[in-house]
Amino acid sequence: xxxxxxxxxxxxxxxxxxxxxxxxxxxxxxxxxxxxxxxxxxxxxxxxxxxxxxxxxxxxxxxxxxxxxxxxxxxxxxxxxxxxxxxxxxxxxxxxxxxxxxxxxxxxxxxxxxxxxxxxxxxxxxxxxxxxxxxxxxxxxxxxxxxxxxxxxxxxxxxxxxxxxxxxxxxxxxxxxxxxxxxxxxxxxxxxxxxxxxxxxxxxxxxxxxxxxxxxxxxxxxxxxxxxx
Numbered sequence: 001x002x003x004x005x006x007x008x009x010x011x012x013x014x015x016x017x018x019x020x021x022x023x024x025x026x027x028x029x030x031x032x033x034x035x036x037x038x039x040x041x042x043x044x045x046x047x048x049x050x051x052x053x054x055x056x057x058x059x060x061x062x063x064x065x066x067x068x069x070x071x072x073x074x075x076x077x078x079x080x081x082x083x084x085x086x087x088x089x090x091x092x093x094x095x096x097x098x099x100x101x102x103x104x105x106x107x108x109x110x111x112x113x114x115x116x117x118x119x120x121x122x123x124x125x126x127x128x129x130x131x132x133x134x135x136x137x138x139x140x141x142x143x144x145x146x147x148x149x150x151x152x153x154x155x156x157x158x159x160x161x162x163x164x165x166x167x168x169x170x171x172x173x174x175x176x177x178x179x180x181x182x183x184x185x186x187x188x189x190x191x192x193x194x195x196x197x198x199x200x201x202x203x204x205x206x207x208x209x210x211x212x213x214x215x216x217x218x219x220x221x222x223x224x225x226x227x228x229x
Contacts, residue, residue, distance in 0.1 A: 095209050095221065098198045103213075104157065104226040107177075107194040110135070111215055112162055114172045121157040121193035123225055128181040128188045135160055136176045143170060151181075155193070155226055193225055 104121050112118045122133065128151050135144035143164040148156075162170050181188040196213040203209045211219050 095201045095203065095211070098211065098227065099201060101198055102195050102228040103198060103211075103224045104155065104193040104195055104228065105213070105216070105219055105223050106191050106225065107196075107216065108192055109216075110160075110175050110177060110194045111196075112160070112170060112172060112175055114162060114169065117159045117161050119157055119159055119195040119228075120177055121155060121195075121226075122179050122181075123155050123191040123193060124151055124153050124181060125189040125191075126153050126183065127151070128183050128190070131179065131181045131190065133158070133192075134178045136178065137170075138174070138176075140176075143175065157193075157226075195228065 102119075104119075106123070110118055110120050120135075122131070124131070129149065131148040131151060133144075133146040133148070134142050136142055144160055145165070146158065164170060177192040177194065179190045179192050181190040194216065196216040198211055199214045200212040201209055202212065209221065211221065211224070213219060
């Protein structure tokens with residue numbers, strides 16, 4: 001009479017591990033490796049189960065559902081990464097198309113070239129009954145003044161001919177812009193803008209590219225308020 005040890009592994013010749021997975025795939029997050037590891041653990045569990053308390057079908061179903069969920073998450077992550085890479089690639093292409101164009105960006109400075117009109121602007125956040133714009137030199141002397149009445153929110157561009165209030169021609173250099181806006185007696189947020197030429201783009205895979213404006217410095221894409229011709 002033979003003795004059966006209930007804790008001894010069962011040698012089941014009909015259930016064997018599947019060794020057909022790619023040998024060169026070693027990434028544990030790879031779906032094929034996840035399946036391989038799961039099947040190996042499952043077969044080992046079946047081979048070493050207690051015959052008096054075998055694995056229930058509900059437990060097997062639960063484990064299969066878990067591995068399918070893991071595979072689904074992995075596929076979703078891969079798809080999201082591909083979409084993100086495509087968006088970054090398209091953004092970089094659009095950024096490179098800005099090279100050679102003039103843009104309006106927030107700034108309190110303008111770079112003026114003698115005898116050439118200089119473009120500047122403002123971004124008005126809400127309705128204003130009056131707006132006052134000044135251009136000053138480095139000594140805070142007012143060279144230009146403009147008063148505007150009743151303007152709706154938006155971006156407005158202006159040209160300075162490079163002359164002061166006494167009609168003197170200003171030299172090439174940096175000058176400063178100030179703007180105040182009111183709706184009756186209430187202050188209204190207003191931002192001054194200057195025109196700059198896009199010299200080059202330093203692209204990044206993190207969609208945090210740098211736009212080189214030469215003497216005006218470097219900015220990010222969200223700093224651009226308007227693209228000029």
